[in-house]
Amino acid sequence: MSNTGSRAIELPANQPKQFYRGGASIAELRGAPEADFGPEDWVASTTTLFGKPDAGLSRLPDGRLLRDAVAADPTTWLGAEHVAEFGADTALLVKLLDAGQRLPVHCHPSNAFAATHLDCRHGKTEAWIVIGTKGANPLVYIGFRDDVPEGVVTRWVAEQDTSAMLGALNEVRVSPGDVVFVPAGVPHAIGAGVFIVELQQPTDFSVTLEWSGFLATPDAGHLGLGYDKALGCVDRDGWGGRLDELIRRTGDQSKGAVDLFARNADPFFRADRLHVSGSVELDPSFAVLVVLEGSGSLGPLELRRGSTAVVPHAAGQEVLSGDLVAVRCRPPLPSSLGS
Incomplete structure (x- = not known):
């Protein structure tokens, strides 16, 4: 592999x-x-x-x-x-x-x-x-x-x-x-x-x-x-x-992780907007990351405004750090893990 x-x-x-x-x-x-x-x-x-x-x-x-x-x-x-x-x-x-x-x-x-x-x-x-x-x-x-x-x-x-x-x-x-x-x-x-x-x-x-x-x-x-x-x-x-x-x-929400979708989107996809000042640990998931503002890193990967990245599930609990705003996009939660 x-x-x-x-x-x-x-x-x-x-x-x-x-x-x-x-x-x-x-x-x-x-x-x-x-x-x-x-x-x-x-x-x-x-x-x-x-x-x-x-x-x-x-x-x-x-x-x-x-x-x-x-x-x-x-x-x-x-x-x-x-x-x-x-x-x-x-x-x-x-x-x-x-x-x-x-x-x-x-x-x-x-x-x-x-x-x-x-x-x-x-x-x-x-x-x-x-x-x-x-x-x-x-x-x-x-x-x-x-x-x-x-x-x-x-x-x-x-x-x-x-x-x-x-x-x-x-x-x-x-x-x-x-x-x-x-x-x-x-x-x-x-x-x-x-x-x-x-x-x-x-x-x-x-x-x-x-x-x-x-x-x-x-x-x-x-x-x-x-x-x-x-x-x-x-x-x-x-x-x-x-x-x-x-x-x-959601434009007035500018702290932490902002869940962007209502539950009617759950069968199709998930997304949150991450406002990071310092560091945050992300749960394991296949994900697509789009950096809108600032700079930082995801594990060893350096990020800046405009960076787009794919994150494999096997990356585990990667740490997103720096001073940045990013959108994290994920597939639907498998039904076996849903509420």
Whole structure:
């Protein structure tokens, strides 16, 4: 077994080509403000872009793909309890996402829909941790305000009625520290100038309701299923009266470990924001660490603002020390260990 599987490892940027603009905030965070390589940085990724065999995969310093290293020694990387439930599957994808323009209205399939139509155990529930904004009115759009009939959604997509689709969504102003939980099926869009750490299930499944002006053809927006079938994954329920189930405001919490998600995220992923001044011992877990501010170390690994690292379970109770703020992202707790 390589010793790269037993300590935290810093990873470089991994920015597969996307269809929309962005990336300047990623470059600035990483300390390369002149660079603009793409709007998404897939951190510690064992997931590929939909329909592409290699794009999106993270590579370790020794040249191996992280996906292959995990497959070769899953218990070292993920822990025995995780492997018993998920196999050699990290069950997590983490991204830095910098929206240089508004993203299209889209949604993602559930586990059940993905299993039935895409031969995959994972759908794509996700969550956004806002770490920066630009512009006077940074917005996200999440869930229909009111129930929408199936035929109306079908017509909007067929006619590419952008104003109707966007106007039907809940418009929410965001600021750093805000957290948005996006269950599978819920239509959404991220506005220009919003910079996030995104946690999601490890797939690249998207059904793009608003493809005109974003995708080359409508065929790129329905996962090869055709829109008649793909739109079956859309959550058409109204969320206007229950946005508190999806949005948390944590920007005023700046001490210790801040648990960023409500319990409705537990089956999909976990995250906390660590405010460290001195040192803190972290419990053993596969994790992805994103340093937002300051500098320090995780065990022997030196960290600075913009560092991204993958932490194997076998690293044990590593000590995070220094004067820094970081987001620690983890896969779902195995059900055998849940409350």
